Amino acid sequence: MFVFCDISGVRISILTFLLVSVWCSSANGGALSLTQKNIDMTLASNELVFINFYAEWCHFSKLLAPIFDEVADKVKEAFPEEGRVVIGKVDCDDESSVASRFHITKYPTLKVIRNGQPTKREYRGQRSTEAFVEFVKKQLEDPIKEFHDLQELTKLDLKKRMIIGYFDRKDIPEYQMFRRVATNLKDDCQFHVGFGNCSNENCDFGPLIPSLDASKAMHPPGTQIIVFRSDKALSNDDDEIYKGSLQNFDELNIWTQEKCVPLVREITFENAEELTEEGLPFLILFHAPDDLESMKQYKDVISSTLLDEKQNVNFLVADGLKFAHPLHHLGKSPSDLPLIAIDSFRHMYLFPSFQDIFVPGKLKSFLQDLYSGKLHREFHYGPDTNSEDSQQAIGQGKVQTTPPESTFKKLAPSKNRYTLLRDEL
Numbered sequence: 330m331f332v333f334c335d336i337s338g339v340r341i342s343i344l345t346f347l348l349v350s351v352w353c354s355s356a357n358g359g360a361l362s363l364t365q366k367n368i369d370m371t372l373a374s375n376e377l378v379f380i381n382f383y384a385e386w387c388h389f390s391k392l393l394a395p396i397f398d399e400v401a402d403k404v405k406e407a408f409p410e411e412g413r414v415v416i417g418k419v420d421c422d423d424e425s426s427v428a429s430r431f432h433i434t435k436y437p438t439l440k441v442i443r444n445g446q447p448t449k450r451e452y453r454g455q456r457s458t459e460a461f462v463e464f465v466k467k468q469l470e471d472p473i474k475e476f477h478d479l480q481e482l483t484k485l486d487l488k489k490r491m492i493i494g495y496f497d498r499k500d501i502p503e504y505q506m507f508r509r510v511a512t513n514l515k516d517d518c519q520f521h522v523g524f525g526n527c528s529n530e531n532c533d534f535g536p537l538i539p540s541l542d543a544s545k546a547m548h549p550p551g552t553q554i555i556v557f558r559s560d561k562a563l564s565n566d567d568d569e570i571y572k573g574s575l576q577n578f579d580e581l582n583i584w585t586q587e588k589c590v591p592l593v594r595e596i597t598f599e600n601a602e603e604l605t606e607e608g609l610p611f612l613i614l615f616h617a618p619d620d621l622e623s624m625k626q627y628k629d630v631i632s633s634t635l636l637d638e639k640q641n642v643n644f645l646v647a648d649g650l651k652f653a654h655p656l657h658h659l660g661k662s663p664s665d666l667p668l669i670a671i672d673s674f675r676h677m678y679l680f681p682s683f684q685d686i687f688v689p690g691k692l693k694s695f696l697q698d699l700y701s702g703k704l705h706r707e708f709h710y711g712p713d714t715n716s717e718d719s720q721q722a723i724g725q726g727k728v729q730t731t732p733p734e735s736t737f738k739k740l741a742p743s744k745n746r747y748t749l750l751r752d753e754l
Contacts, residue, residue, distance in 0.1 A: 358405075359398035360418040365427055371415055376512070377468055378442040379404075379452070379461075381418040382428060387436040387748040393456060394418075400461040407466070414465060435747040441468065443513050450516060453602050456746075472515035473508060473522050482521065487562035490589055494522045494555045503553045503575040510582050518589035555581075557588040562621055564591065564628050592636070593628045593644040598651070601740035604643055610699065611672040611737060612642050614683075615649040615656060623667040623683065630686045634693055642696060658733035671699055674738040678704045704732075 360381060363371060372378055381397045383390035401416035408414050421428035421436065431440060431447065439452035454460055473494075476482060485491060492511070496504045504522070511520040553575055559566035569588065573580045596604055596613065604611070614627045624646055631644050649656060649666040656662060659670060659679050669680035669692075678699065685691045698704045 358402050360401040360416045363417040363419050363427070364424055368417075368419075368427060371417065372442050372445045375412055375415045376444060377414040377465070379414070379416050379465060379468075380431075380440050380442065382421050382431065382433045382436065382438040382440065383418060384421050384436045384748070386422075389746060389748055390437045393437050396456060396458055396461070399458050400465075403458065403462050404465050407462070408469065414469060416465075435742060437747070443468075444509055446513055448513065448516070450600075450603055453599075472511040473520040476521055476523050479523070482558075485519070485521070485558075488560050489519050490517070490560045490591070491519045491521060491558045492555065492585055492589065493558060494520070494553070496522065496524055496553045498524055501553075506575055506578055506581060507555065509578060510585050513582065514585055514589050518585070557585075560591075563624055564593075565625055566591070566628075591628075592639060593631050593646060596645045596647050596652075596737075598740070601737065602742055604645070605674070605737060605741040607643060609641065609643045610674065611645050612669070612696065613645045613647050613672065614667060614669050615647050615652060616667045617663065618648055618650060620667060627667075627669070627686065630692060634690075635696070638693075638696060641700070655736045658736055671695070671704070672735050672737045673699060673705075674735045674741075676705065676732045677735055678732050 361371070363380065381390075381393065383394065385391075397416065397418060404414055404416050419427050419431075421433055431438075441448045441450070441452065452461075452464060454464060482493065492514075494504070494507050496507070498504070507520075507522070514520075555571040555575070557569045557571070559568055571581065571584055573584055575581065593614075594600075594604075596611070614624065616623050616627075627646065635642075635644070647655075649663050649668075653663065655670070655672075655677065656665070656668075659668075659677060661668060661679075667683045669683060669686070671678045671680070678695075680686075680692070680695055
């Protein structure tokens with residue numbers, strides 16, 4: 330049985346023709362085949378596009394294909410309205426230019442596009458129909474929680490970074506811009522919003538955000554306000570009011586991203602694969618779950634002394650109980666927390682003492698020893714006897730000349746889930 334899309338004798342615009350063509354190409358069900366000809370229109374005309382980048386010859390792509398087609402049918406049934414969501418697929422051999430555009434380095438790669446913008450994170454969860462459908466539903470949830478009284482904000486989680494907006498009403502361009510940014514960055518921040526005209530102390534953000542000048546935080550009628558509230562329990566980062574244009578998406582999006590994505594991030598089992606793919610060594614603080622003070626101290630030292638290293642290393646914190654295995658490889662236990670280590674994806678190197686972060690230049694020198702190869706050289710040939718630190722360590726019997734192999738490289742993309750392009754060359 331063949332399905333034809335006959336539009337002969339009908340005069341239509343190019344855009345309508347493209348829309349009809351897209352509908353026809355998916356009329357038989359399954360994921361929509363995206364090509365260089367239809368991908369831009371599809372991305373621009375849908376709130377969410379979930380794409381499977383695959384290769385016909387790839388074993389893992391073949392396993393995923395029928396599952397993804399089933400997902401497409403279930404999602405269409407759950408969200409039939411136009412412009413909401415599309416489940417698509419790209420044959421990377423036939424559409425090599427599209428694959429290059431999205432920097433595909435392994436098959437299959439699952440990417441999310443929101444409002445025409447690729448998200449930073451790929452889908453790395455369970456590859457089942459149920460998991461995919463649940464993921465799509467989660468992506469389409471409203472990213473913003475509405476509050477009706479400023480006092481509600483006093484009950485928000487102090488361990489979360491937040492963007493808080495106050496607008497006259499929903500049907501204004503400024504709020505639509507705010508919602509678009511929230512949709513893109515909801516994985517990195519919590520977004521909250523209130524509505525209504527404010528001309529008195531009831532709209533004073535000052536008590537909620539003490540670091541801001543209360544007079545600047547007033548919300549007179551016709552003036553919208555957006556503020557950043559830091560994760561006060563985990564950092565000493567300052568709160569800040571947005572002073573840019575609410576009509577400029579790029580400006581608001583960049584500011585929000587800078588506030589939502591901290592210099593020092595938490596590594597979890599859920600995001601470890603993503604972080605390893607960035608290809609940068611890890612400088613990790615392992616801490617006890619309830620030890621918030623060491624986290625703040627570590628973050629302060631990083632932001633004040635190592636800001637210029639952010640292109641060379643990933644600054645991370647890790648729950649020392651959840652990541653007990655790396656501690657064991659380092660010859661340590663939870664009773665030794667907090668401690669700092671570098672994982673170069675070849676070996677792990679232990680920083681002498683957490684308290685040494687307060688010694689000017691000590692942590693930076695530790696990084697420089699990684700870059701120069703000194704840490705690796707001492708691994709093979711023993712400590713540098715000309716080093717003051719090494720002499721002190723020898724005297725205390727603390728020298729470790731056989732650092733363990735990297736444990737975090739094992740959390741990198743698995744060969745049991747992907748065909749890596751670099752392995753095919």
